[in-house]
Amino acid sequence: MxxxxxxxxxxxxxxxxxxxxxxxxxxxxxxxxxxxxxxxIADAEEYSLQQAVEKAVSQDDWLVSSYKKEGAIRALSQGMTALPDPKVSVGLLNMPTDTFDFNQEAMTQFNVSVSQMFPAGDTLRLTGEKYAAQGDQMPLMRDNRRAMLVMEVSNLWLTAYSFEESIKLVKQNRTLFEQLHEVVESSYSSAYGRAKQQDLVRSELELIKLDHRLTQLRQAKENALKKLSQYILPTMADQSIVDQEITLKTTGEPIMVTPSYILSSLSSNSLALAARLSLHPLVRIVDAQSNTAQIDKAIAEQKYKPEWGVTLGYGYRGDDLSGKDRADLASIAVSVSVPIFSSSRQDAQVKAASLQVESFLSEKQLVFNELMAKYRTLTSDIALLDQRIRLYQTKLLPSYRESAQVMLNAYTSNDGAFSDVVQARIATLNAHIELLNIRIERFKRLAELNYVMAQGEEVRLK
Known part of the structure; x- marks a missing residue:
């Protein structure tokens, strides 16, 4: 209630x-x-296409997680440049086991030593740069995520919009069928009517079929809205909270912002198109991954260089048995690794890192080619969809309307069959819905094209 x-x-x-x-x-x-x-009572909130996109981007959990991951990687990049912790060793050396007297033997001493290792070459600096390069990938991934969210939310919103507009068209035509049914019913009940019982049954059947069609469209619309709600409605852990629902805010046709000069100038200028696509987040992500692989290669090359270590020691000795003071002992030692027996392993690591760099170059070309092919496919589809829209608007729809009117005139003048009138009406309705679907398909192609032409907004702001 x-x-x-x-x-x-x-x-x-x-x-x-x-x-x-x-x-x-x-x-x-x-x-x-x-x-x-x-x-x-469910709270319904209206969302236009732009509002739905902005809401989905503003509350996306993946973006929040990405910011935290980037912070963790940045923190690691700063910590990796520090030297390894020194090692402190404390020991009692050369203690005689017969008396355990600290002053009995001259060699007995209490020893404290500190050792510090220095990694080979520029390993520390390069390791910090590696983590920083991994952190540089995160803003690019977020840019790609935002562009994908815009495309996915737009597609879902447009799908729900197409069903909503189809429902409106079916309702409008159902009103016409109701009027036609009233005419047939009045003619059939009249003593001088020309309508037959089969015409009356057929008109009732068409109304039932339209009701069934409306139910199907409402179900499809609700399914699309439920899928859309996962992006724009917050997750509710408390089940006692009132459920929220969403509705579409429509004022005319939706607007997909794709500047016309992009479609015209880039299509005719392959160099400008290539430059534009090279700024896509997916391409730049591969570039960042390639930079990380090059740093891995440089780190592998550092292993050809020796590691160094320094050890400082101090040995305290007690007095001898006669009470004379013994000199304490100090020691210093330098250790260095000699990479002789591990050369085959190091060669394999450097070769693997070099091949990894080359693989990213090939992957970048693959991503670029996919974007280029997607751009050409989408622009071709949009051009053909525009032709179909013009064909429907200028020729097909007027012909369907004229055909429906001719069939109705023929039936009212007792020169045509009622089934022809019904078929003409249904064909006109289907033509309107088909034109609507073509327009929605064009909007979806524009949404995909916007993704293909996306650039790194977050990176550019930096």
Whole structure:
């Protein structure tokens, strides 16, 4: 029961039936109790295409996670440039086991040593650069995610919009069929009517079929809206919260912003098109991955260089048995690795890193070719869809309308069959829906084209 109807019921409940029996306070208690028994009322919120896209981008959990991952990688890049921690060793050396007397032997000492290792070559600096390069990939991934969100949300919104407009068209035509049914019913019931019983049955059948078609369209629209809601409605952990629903805010046809000069100038200038596509986030992600692979190669090459280590030690000795002071001992040692036996392993690592760099170059070309082919396919589809729209608007729809009117005139003059009238009406309705679908398909192609032509907004702002 809607809330306003319920309040009206409460008013009647007070004024007519139980006013003599209930005072004001008791009446309010009863109404509040009855209101609590009602199911939660869903809040419906309208979204235009632009609002749906902005809402989906603003609350995307993947983007939030990406920012945190980038922060973690940046933190690692700063920590990786530090030297390894020094090692401190404390020991009691050369203790005689017969008496365990610290002063008995001259070699006995309490030793403290500190050792520090220095990685080979520029390994530390390159490791920090590697993590920084991995962090540079995250803004590009977010740019690609935003562009994909815009495309996916646009497609879902346009799908729901196409079903909503189809419902409007079917309802309009159902009104015409109702009028036609009234004419047939009046003619059939009249003594001088020309309508046959089969015409009356056929008109009733067509109304039922239109109702079934409306039900199918409503179901398809609801499914599209439910899929759209996963992007623009917040996740509700508390099931007691009232469910939210979304509706479409439509003022005319949706607008897909794709500047016309992009379609014209880039199509005729292959160099400008290549330059534009090279700025796509997917291409730049591969570039960033290639940079990381080149740093991996440089790190592998550092292993040909030796690692260095320095050890400083201090040994405290006690007095001898006669009480004379013994000199304490200090020591220093330098260690260096000699990469002789591991050369085959290092050669394999450098070769693998070089091949990885080359693989990213090939992958970049593959991504670029896919974007180029997608651009050409989409621009060709849009041009052909424009031709189909013009054909429907200038020739097909006028012909369908004229055919439906001719069939109706022929039937009213007892020179045609009622089935021909119905078929002509249905054909006209299908033509309108087909034109609507072509327009929606064009908008979807524009949404895909916007993704293909996307650039790194976040990177450019930096």
């Amino acid at each position: 809607p809330k306003n109807n319920f309040l009206a019921f409460c008013t009647v409940f007070q004024n007519v039936y139980y006013r003599p029996l209930l005072n004001g306070k008791t009446y309010h208690i009863v109404c509040i109790f009855l209101l609590s028994l009602l199911p939660p």
